[in-house]
Amino acid sequence: MPLKRVNSFKYLGHWVTDDLKDNVDIERERRALSVRCNMLARRFARCKDEVKITLFKAYCQSLYTCSLWVSFTQRAYSALRVQYNNAFRVLLGLPRFCSASTMFAEAHTDGFHAIIRKRSASLLERLRGSTNGILRALADRWDSPLLGRWLSLHVSSAM
Structure with a gap:
Protein backbone atom coordinates (compact mmCIF):
# COMPACT_ATOMS: atom_id res chain seq x y z
CA MET A 1 0.00 0.00 0.00
CA PRO A 2 1.50 3.40 -0.93
CA LEU A 3 2.40 5.74 1.91
CA LYS A 4 0.94 9.21 1.96
CA ARG A 5 3.67 11.87 1.90
CA VAL A 6 3.09 14.94 4.06
CA ASN A 7 5.07 18.14 4.63
CA SER A 8 4.50 18.13 8.38
CA PHE A 9 2.90 16.07 11.13
CA LYS A 10 2.34 16.35 14.84
CA TYR A 11 4.03 13.72 17.02
CA LEU A 12 3.43 13.79 20.77
CA GLY A 13 2.50 17.47 20.53
CA HIS A 14 5.62 18.50 18.58
CA TRP A 15 5.41 19.51 14.91
CA VAL A 16 7.89 17.69 12.68
CA THR A 17 8.41 19.09 9.18
CA ASP A 18 10.00 17.61 6.08
CA ASP A 19 12.89 20.11 6.28
CA LEU A 20 13.46 19.28 10.01
CA LYS A 21 13.17 22.96 10.97
CA ASP A 22 11.47 23.94 14.21
CA ASN A 23 9.76 27.15 13.05
CA VAL A 24 6.30 25.55 12.85
CA ASP A 25 6.58 24.18 16.38
CA ILE A 26 7.90 27.49 17.71
CA GLU A 27 4.91 29.25 16.13
CA ARG A 28 2.58 26.66 17.73
CA GLU A 29 4.10 27.45 21.11
CA ARG A 30 3.92 31.23 20.51
CA ARG A 31 0.19 31.01 19.76
CA ALA A 32 -0.48 28.73 22.71
CA LEU A 33 1.41 31.11 25.00
CA SER A 34 -0.68 34.02 23.73
CA VAL A 35 -3.93 32.17 24.42
CA ARG A 36 -2.85 31.10 27.92
CA CYS A 37 -1.65 34.56 28.89
CA ASN A 38 -4.75 36.32 27.60
CA MET A 39 -6.92 33.90 29.56
CA LEU A 40 -4.92 34.56 32.74
CA ALA A 41 -4.98 38.33 32.23
CA ARG A 42 -8.78 38.33 31.80
CA ARG A 43 -9.67 35.93 34.60
CA PHE A 44 -7.21 37.16 37.21
CA ALA A 45 -7.02 40.90 36.48
CA ARG A 46 -7.96 41.82 40.06
CA CYS A 47 -5.59 39.44 41.81
CA LYS A 48 -2.39 40.47 43.56
CA ASP A 49 0.88 40.41 41.61
CA GLU A 50 2.15 37.44 43.63
CA VAL A 51 -0.82 35.36 42.46
CA LYS A 52 -0.34 36.48 38.85
CA ILE A 53 3.37 35.60 38.97
CA THR A 54 2.58 32.14 40.34
CA LEU A 55 0.02 31.62 37.57
CA PHE A 56 2.51 32.84 34.95
CA LYS A 57 5.11 30.36 36.19
CA ALA A 58 2.57 27.52 36.12
CA TYR A 59 0.91 28.25 32.78
CA CYS A 60 3.35 30.26 30.67
CA GLN A 61 6.79 28.84 31.40
CA SER A 62 6.29 25.30 30.16
CA LEU A 63 7.33 26.07 26.53
CA TYR A 64 6.51 22.47 25.62
CA THR A 65 9.24 20.68 23.59
CA CYS A 66 11.49 23.78 23.50
CA SER A 67 14.44 21.60 24.46
CA LEU A 68 14.12 19.88 21.07
CA TRP A 69 14.43 23.09 19.06
CA VAL A 70 17.80 23.01 17.32
CA SER A 71 17.12 24.39 13.82
CA PHE A 72 15.04 27.55 13.44
CA THR A 73 15.11 31.07 12.11
CA GLN A 74 15.98 33.95 14.39
CA ARG A 75 12.69 35.57 13.38
CA ALA A 76 10.58 32.69 14.75
CA TYR A 77 12.65 32.48 17.95
CA SER A 78 12.50 36.25 18.53
CA ALA A 79 8.74 36.30 17.98
CA LEU A 80 8.33 33.74 20.78
CA ARG A 81 10.70 35.66 23.07
CA VAL A 82 8.78 38.91 22.48
CA GLN A 83 5.48 37.09 23.09
CA TYR A 84 6.83 35.70 26.38
CA ASN A 85 8.00 39.13 27.54
CA ASN A 86 4.78 40.85 26.48
CA ALA A 87 2.69 38.16 28.17
CA PHE A 88 4.36 38.95 31.48
CA ARG A 89 3.90 42.71 30.94
CA VAL A 90 0.20 42.31 30.12
CA LEU A 91 -0.44 40.03 33.06
CA LEU A 92 1.17 42.44 35.53
CA GLY A 93 -0.07 45.61 33.81
CA LEU A 94 3.45 46.89 33.14
CA PRO A 95 4.31 49.52 30.50
CA ARG A 96 4.90 48.18 26.99
CA PHE A 97 8.54 49.30 26.78
CA CYS A 98 9.78 48.50 30.29
CA SER A 99 12.99 46.51 30.56
CA ALA A 100 12.39 42.76 30.32
CA SER A 101 15.42 41.83 32.41
CA THR A 102 14.39 44.28 35.14
CA MET A 103 10.78 43.13 35.29
CA PHE A 104 11.77 39.47 35.58
CA ALA A 105 14.48 40.23 38.16
CA GLU A 106 12.08 42.26 40.32
CA ALA A 107 9.50 39.47 40.13
CA HIS A 108 12.11 36.78 40.92
CA THR A 109 11.01 34.99 37.76
CA ASP A 110 13.05 33.33 35.01
CA GLY A 111 13.24 35.21 31.74
CA PHE A 112 12.88 33.57 28.34
CA HIS A 113 16.55 32.66 27.85
CA ALA A 114 16.80 31.17 31.35
CA ILE A 115 13.81 28.92 30.67
CA ILE A 116 15.30 27.73 27.37
CA SER A 157 31.29 33.22 22.51
CA ALA A 158 33.16 36.34 23.68
CA MET A 159 36.61 35.27 22.45
Missing part, protein backbone atom coordinates in the same frame (compact mmCIF):
# COMPACT_ATOMS: atom_id res chain seq x y z
CA ARG A 117 18.69 27.06 29.00
CA LYS A 118 17.14 25.11 31.88
CA ARG A 119 14.95 22.98 29.59
CA SER A 120 17.90 22.22 27.29
CA ALA A 121 20.14 21.24 30.21
CA SER A 122 17.38 19.11 31.72
CA LEU A 123 16.86 17.16 28.49
CA LEU A 124 20.57 16.52 28.04
CA GLU A 125 20.88 15.38 31.66
CA ARG A 126 17.90 13.01 31.30
CA LEU A 127 19.29 11.55 28.07
CA ARG A 128 22.72 10.98 29.62
CA GLY A 129 21.17 9.37 32.68
CA SER A 130 18.88 7.12 30.67
CA THR A 131 19.11 3.34 30.85
CA ASN A 132 18.63 3.31 27.07
CA GLY A 133 22.07 3.01 25.49
CA ILE A 134 20.93 4.58 22.21
CA LEU A 135 19.71 7.73 23.96
CA ARG A 136 22.94 7.96 25.98
CA ALA A 137 25.03 7.56 22.83
CA LEU A 138 23.05 10.25 21.00
CA ALA A 139 23.44 12.68 23.89
CA ASP A 140 27.20 12.12 24.13
CA ARG A 141 28.03 12.48 20.44
CA TRP A 142 30.00 15.64 19.72
CA ASP A 143 28.06 16.16 16.49
CA SER A 144 24.68 15.80 18.25
CA PRO A 145 22.32 18.72 17.46
CA LEU A 146 21.08 18.66 21.07
CA LEU A 147 24.61 18.96 22.44
CA GLY A 148 25.37 21.70 19.90
CA ARG A 149 22.28 23.63 21.02
CA TRP A 150 23.23 23.16 24.69
CA LEU A 151 26.73 24.50 23.99
CA SER A 152 25.35 27.51 22.12
CA LEU A 153 23.12 28.31 25.10
CA HIS A 154 25.68 27.74 27.85
CA VAL A 155 29.08 28.67 26.45
CA SER A 156 30.04 32.28 25.98
Whole structure:
Protein backbone atom coordinates (compact mmCIF):
# COMPACT_ATOMS: atom_id res chain seq x y z
CA MET A 1 0.00 0.00 0.00
CA PRO A 2 1.50 3.40 -0.93
CA LEU A 3 2.40 5.74 1.91
CA LYS A 4 0.94 9.21 1.96
CA ARG A 5 3.67 11.87 1.90
CA VAL A 6 3.09 14.94 4.06
CA ASN A 7 5.07 18.14 4.63
CA SER A 8 4.50 18.13 8.38
CA PHE A 9 2.90 16.07 11.13
CA LYS A 10 2.34 16.35 14.84
CA TYR A 11 4.03 13.72 17.02
CA LEU A 12 3.43 13.79 20.77
CA GLY A 13 2.50 17.47 20.53
CA HIS A 14 5.62 18.50 18.58
CA TRP A 15 5.41 19.51 14.91
CA VAL A 16 7.89 17.69 12.68
CA THR A 17 8.41 19.09 9.18
CA ASP A 18 10.00 17.61 6.08
CA ASP A 19 12.89 20.11 6.28
CA LEU A 20 13.46 19.28 10.01
CA LYS A 21 13.17 22.96 10.97
CA ASP A 22 11.47 23.94 14.21
CA ASN A 23 9.76 27.15 13.05
CA VAL A 24 6.30 25.55 12.85
CA ASP A 25 6.58 24.18 16.38
CA ILE A 26 7.90 27.49 17.71
CA GLU A 27 4.91 29.25 16.13
CA ARG A 28 2.58 26.66 17.73
CA GLU A 29 4.10 27.45 21.11
CA ARG A 30 3.92 31.23 20.51
CA ARG A 31 0.19 31.01 19.76
CA ALA A 32 -0.48 28.73 22.71
CA LEU A 33 1.41 31.11 25.00
CA SER A 34 -0.68 34.02 23.73
CA VAL A 35 -3.93 32.17 24.42
CA ARG A 36 -2.85 31.10 27.92
CA CYS A 37 -1.65 34.56 28.89
CA ASN A 38 -4.75 36.32 27.60
CA MET A 39 -6.92 33.90 29.56
CA LEU A 40 -4.92 34.56 32.74
CA ALA A 41 -4.98 38.33 32.23
CA ARG A 42 -8.78 38.33 31.80
CA ARG A 43 -9.67 35.93 34.60
CA PHE A 44 -7.21 37.16 37.21
CA ALA A 45 -7.02 40.90 36.48
CA ARG A 46 -7.96 41.82 40.06
CA CYS A 47 -5.59 39.44 41.81
CA LYS A 48 -2.39 40.47 43.56
CA ASP A 49 0.88 40.41 41.61
CA GLU A 50 2.15 37.44 43.63
CA VAL A 51 -0.82 35.36 42.46
CA LYS A 52 -0.34 36.48 38.85
CA ILE A 53 3.37 35.60 38.97
CA THR A 54 2.58 32.14 40.34
CA LEU A 55 0.02 31.62 37.57
CA PHE A 56 2.51 32.84 34.95
CA LYS A 57 5.11 30.36 36.19
CA ALA A 58 2.57 27.52 36.12
CA TYR A 59 0.91 28.25 32.78
CA CYS A 60 3.35 30.26 30.67
CA GLN A 61 6.79 28.84 31.40
CA SER A 62 6.29 25.30 30.16
CA LEU A 63 7.33 26.07 26.53
CA TYR A 64 6.51 22.47 25.62
CA THR A 65 9.24 20.68 23.59
CA CYS A 66 11.49 23.78 23.50
CA SER A 67 14.44 21.60 24.46
CA LEU A 68 14.12 19.88 21.07
CA TRP A 69 14.43 23.09 19.06
CA VAL A 70 17.80 23.01 17.32
CA SER A 71 17.12 24.39 13.82
CA PHE A 72 15.04 27.55 13.44
CA THR A 73 15.11 31.07 12.11
CA GLN A 74 15.98 33.95 14.39
CA ARG A 75 12.69 35.57 13.38
CA ALA A 76 10.58 32.69 14.75
CA TYR A 77 12.65 32.48 17.95
CA SER A 78 12.50 36.25 18.53
CA ALA A 79 8.74 36.30 17.98
CA LEU A 80 8.33 33.74 20.78
CA ARG A 81 10.70 35.66 23.07
CA VAL A 82 8.78 38.91 22.48
CA GLN A 83 5.48 37.09 23.09
CA TYR A 84 6.83 35.70 26.38
CA ASN A 85 8.00 39.13 27.54
CA ASN A 86 4.78 40.85 26.48
CA ALA A 87 2.69 38.16 28.17
CA PHE A 88 4.36 38.95 31.48
CA ARG A 89 3.90 42.71 30.94
CA VAL A 90 0.20 42.31 30.12
CA LEU A 91 -0.44 40.03 33.06
CA LEU A 92 1.17 42.44 35.53
CA GLY A 93 -0.07 45.61 33.81
CA LEU A 94 3.45 46.89 33.14
CA PRO A 95 4.31 49.52 30.50
CA ARG A 96 4.90 48.18 26.99
CA PHE A 97 8.54 49.30 26.78
CA CYS A 98 9.78 48.50 30.29
CA SER A 99 12.99 46.51 30.56
CA ALA A 100 12.39 42.76 30.32
CA SER A 101 15.42 41.83 32.41
CA THR A 102 14.39 44.28 35.14
CA MET A 103 10.78 43.13 35.29
CA PHE A 104 11.77 39.47 35.58
CA ALA A 105 14.48 40.23 38.16
CA GLU A 106 12.08 42.26 40.32
CA ALA A 107 9.50 39.47 40.13
CA HIS A 108 12.11 36.78 40.92
CA THR A 109 11.01 34.99 37.76
CA ASP A 110 13.05 33.33 35.01
CA GLY A 111 13.24 35.21 31.74
CA PHE A 112 12.88 33.57 28.34
CA HIS A 113 16.55 32.66 27.85
CA ALA A 114 16.80 31.17 31.35
CA ILE A 115 13.81 28.92 30.67
CA ILE A 116 15.30 27.73 27.37
CA ARG A 117 18.69 27.06 29.00
CA LYS A 118 17.14 25.11 31.88
CA ARG A 119 14.95 22.98 29.59
CA SER A 120 17.90 22.22 27.29
CA ALA A 121 20.14 21.24 30.21
CA SER A 122 17.38 19.11 31.72
CA LEU A 123 16.86 17.16 28.49
CA LEU A 124 20.57 16.52 28.04
CA GLU A 125 20.88 15.38 31.66
CA ARG A 126 17.90 13.01 31.30
CA LEU A 127 19.29 11.55 28.07
CA ARG A 128 22.72 10.98 29.62
CA GLY A 129 21.17 9.37 32.68
CA SER A 130 18.88 7.12 30.67
CA THR A 131 19.11 3.34 30.85
CA ASN A 132 18.63 3.31 27.07
CA GLY A 133 22.07 3.01 25.49
CA ILE A 134 20.93 4.58 22.21
CA LEU A 135 19.71 7.73 23.96
CA ARG A 136 22.94 7.96 25.98
CA ALA A 137 25.03 7.56 22.83
CA LEU A 138 23.05 10.25 21.00
CA ALA A 139 23.44 12.68 23.89
CA ASP A 140 27.20 12.12 24.13
CA ARG A 141 28.03 12.48 20.44
CA TRP A 142 30.00 15.64 19.72
CA ASP A 143 28.06 16.16 16.49
CA SER A 144 24.68 15.80 18.25
CA PRO A 145 22.32 18.72 17.46
CA LEU A 146 21.08 18.66 21.07
CA LEU A 147 24.61 18.96 22.44
CA GLY A 148 25.37 21.70 19.90
CA ARG A 149 22.28 23.63 21.02
CA TRP A 150 23.23 23.16 24.69
CA LEU A 151 26.73 24.50 23.99
CA SER A 152 25.35 27.51 22.12
CA LEU A 153 23.12 28.31 25.10
CA HIS A 154 25.68 27.74 27.85
CA VAL A 155 29.08 28.67 26.45
CA SER A 156 30.04 32.28 25.98
CA SER A 157 31.29 33.22 22.51
CA ALA A 158 33.16 36.34 23.68
CA MET A 159 36.61 35.27 22.45
